[in-house]
Amino acid sequence: MRILIIEDEARIAARIERFVRELLGPTRTRLARCDSVADGIEHIRSQGIDLLFLDLNLNGQDGFEVLKHVVAESFHTIVISAYTDKAITAFEYGVLDFIAKPFAIERIQQALNRVESRAASSQPSLKFLAVKGRGQIRLIPVDDVLFVQGSGVYSELHLQNGTTVLHDKSLEKLAQLLPASFERIHKSYLADSRYFSKIHIQSGGRYTLQLTSGHHLPIGRTRYEQLKKHFY
Incomplete structure (x- = not known):
């Protein structure tokens, strides 16, 4: 499974990575980390991913910008954020799960179970197509x-x-x-x-x-x- 973590706090990114490797095992994962919107978008477009762990506040930038730019790509997204008031918006983007900070390994396990359950039943259902024009992105x-x-x-x-x-x-x-x-x-x-x-x-x-x-x-x-x- 190709996994990308987009998180600007190195301590939290390392925590997510440690939990994921412990739960899935090192042989089942190819994991990368980015700390900005631009780097995350570039990685998704150039490398392709199966699962994204996404923070919503990336050095003051809106993490949803990542989903706007790569909305036509096929992967699951798990948002990990302290901004629980944005959960409804996250699910409107089609994310699979929303994990509130702080979090424990059991919560990551629950989210990964949802990923595996969805993968076994069907592919992610695309909800939006991103159309670019005049410097803006329309969903x-x-x-x-x-x-x-x-x-x-x-x-x-x-x-x-x-x-x-x-x-x-x-x-x-x-x-x-x-x-x-x-x-x-x-x-x-x-x-x-x-x-x-x-x-x-x-x-x-x-x-x-x-x-x-x-x-x-x-x-x-x-x-x-x-x-x-x-x-x-």
């Missing part, structure tokens, strides 16, 4: 996305309110991260199966998928048989 709820259209190395998110926003990840990358309800219906399209309405047969052996929103999307020839199962 788009996955539930607002009807379908995704590939646009080179980028993707266009088509939302339920009729707007379209550009995402800086490719369609292939988003296909790995989005919930199972999103299906690849064409080499250039992902669509949420909860909004499938009808399949239309066109001339020349072509097919289109109608969504409940009224959108008509092309269906790849190799995808037609699989999609039919939604309607029979």
Whole structure:
């Protein structure tokens, strides 16, 4: 398991690391530590992780900034913070657990049990997609996305309110991260199966998928048989 601790107090970071190694064993962990938002984001993007222990006050910086910048990555997050009033916000970001400081090894064990239980049942459920623009990051709820259209190395998110926003990840990358309800219906399209309405047969052996929103999307020839199962 690739684990990252983002904590600016070396004593607390060492305590978390000691507890984790004691509970999981040295052969089951590849553990790293960072003490700032920027270093944590860089490590996640360059190395990839399975589990994040995150403090919310990093030398005066907001730890939630880490989650905003890497929200489309797939890993579990356990927040460890003295700011218990931020617990509700943390769970809105999709964190798996919130541990209040000070903490004992038993509380870390409980959190790790949740990680293993979730890993055994399913992958983390992505709740938001981060869209960057004009120096800001906007969090788009996955539930607002009807379908995704590939646009080179980028993707266009088509939302339920009729707007379209550009995402800086490719369609292939988003296909790995989005919930199972999103299906690849064409080499250039992902669509949420909860909004499938009808399949239309066109001339020349072509097919289109109608969504409940009224959108008509092309269906790849190799995808037609699989999609039919939604309607029979």
